[in-house]
Amino acid sequence: MDTTIQDEPTVEASPDLQTVMNDIVALKRDFAALAGHLKSGGVAAAGDFAKAAGGQVGDEAAHLMALLASHGERSAKAIGQKVEEQPLLSLLIAFSLGFVASRMLSR
Numbered sequence: 001m002d003t004t005i006q007d008e009p010t011v012e013a014s015p016d017l018q019t020v021m022n023d024i025v026a027l028k029r030d031f032a033a034l035a036g037h038l039k040s041g042g043v044a045a046a047g048d049f050a051k052a053a054g055g056q057v058g059d060e061a062a063h064l065m066a067l068l069a070s071h072g073e074r075s076a077k078a079i080g081q082k083v084e085e086q087p088l089l090s091l092l093i094a095f096s097l098g099f100v101a102s103r104m105l106s107r
Contacts, residue, residue, distance in 0.1 A: 083090040
């Protein structure tokens, strides 16, 4: 059982028909090669795009982290200043929040 596929047709035909058949075989080979090149080129281009997008996302994430850190520092300073200005009220608020949280978690 020979199951090989031949590129050249074995049927005797007119020269014009033979030329057309040879052209079709060549087109099949060229199309397969083109598809392979597109596939490998597409994968490489997608990888480059992913790297560029990843770098941009990383830069944006670093910028957001810096922004959040500066807002957090300002908030912590403001809370610290309020606690220093009104220590009894701060203690009462902290006790109330702790009591409410313990009641909710005990259920």
